[in-house]
Amino acid sequence: MLDPTTRRDFLALAGSAAMLAVTLRPAKATPATMASAIRTVVGTAPVKNGKVKLEVPPLVENGNTVPMTVSVASPMAPEDHVLSIHVFNEKNPQPNIGNFYLGPLAGRAQVSTRIRLADSQKIIAIAKLSDGTFWSASVEVIVTLAACTEEPV
Amino acid sequence: MASALINVPAKAKRGEIIEIKTLMSHIMETGYRHTATGEVIPRDIITSFTCRFNGKEIFRADLFPAISANPFFTFFTTATESGKFEFEWIGDKGFSETASASIAVE
Numbered sequence: 001m002l003d004p005t006t007r008r009d010f011l012a013l014a015g016s017a018a019m020l021a022v023t024l025r026p027a028k029a030t031p032a033t034m035a036s037a038i039r040t041v042v043g044t045a046p047v048k049n050g051k052v053k054l055e056v057p058p059l060v061e062n063g064n065t066v067p068m069t070v071s072v073a074s075p076m077a078p079e080d081h082v083l084s085i086h087v088f089n090e091k092n093p094q095p096n097i098g099n100f101y102l103g104p105l106a107g108r109a110q111v112s113t114r115i116r117l118a119d120s121q122k123i124i125a126i127a128k129l130s131d132g133t134f135w136s137a138s139v140e141v142i143v144t145l146a147a148c149t150e151e152p153v
Numbered sequence: 154m155a156s157a158l159i160n161v162p163a164k165a166k167r168g169e170i171i172e173i174k175t176l177m178s179h180i181m182e183t184g185y186r187h188t189a190t191g192e193v194i195p196r197d198i199i200t201s202f203t204c205r206f207n208g209k210e211i212f213r214a215d216l217f218p219a220i221s222a223n224p225f226f227t228f229f230t231t232a233t234e235s236g237k238f239e240f241e242w243i244g245d246k247g248f249s250e251t252a253s254a255s256i257a258v259e
Binding site: 102 | 206
């Protein structure tokens with residue numbers, strides 16, 4: 001039976017167990033696979049920084065459920081609107097987190113959901129606009145308890 | 154048993170931007186976890202979520218294992234006329250659920 005003398009000891013132990021699970025996993029998204037996942041969405045078009053706001057807590061205690069909000073500065077008018085928002089990560093087993101497609105009646109280019117993070121890593125959100133340009137934002141997130149790879153109880 | 158939670162305002166003014174919240178109860182098994190004996194637990198996730206208003210698509214999402222259990226989405230739409238929102242979730246193992254909500258626009 002585990003005898004956590006202090007909360008800190010317990011967290012350190014839990015953290016190293018999670019790290020072990022992560023290092024044992026062979027298939028994992030890397031910055032390179034994330035880059036290729038991004039290329040399948042944007043093609044050869046340049047991706048500029050700006051317009052997009054990606055809100056994720058910088059320090060995450062539980063990677064199983066991380067609140068995320070992506071919003072894009074856009075008038076959402078027929079001649080100038082956001083077509084889709086794509087979110088990627090670099091260290092989960094898969095580089096994709098979600099693709100969100102907005103219809104003409106979307107009203108506001110903003111979506112919120114809850115995501116899983118397997119490790120401390122960078123997250124990128126890319127928005128596709130009606131004029132064919134791509135805009136992005138990224139955040140670095142520190143994760144204490146990893147998701148995806150933990151063993152069932 | 155799958156069940157949906159939907160939050161749509163019952164009334165809105167024409168042209169108002171309204172917020173829609175949806176939650177579908179689902180395990181979202183990633184396919185990357187193992188049992189104690191080392192076997193991979195097969196993936197079981199929702200892969201697609203669609204919201205239509207009076208038959209027209211207003212929001213759609215592709216889901217990956219990185220979406221948390223009980224997928225929750227908040228998004229927005231412009232209220233143009235009274236009508237019905239229809240929500241559809243599709244996933245692995247033949248998962249398919251629908252829900253709907255009505256709005257009165259004045």
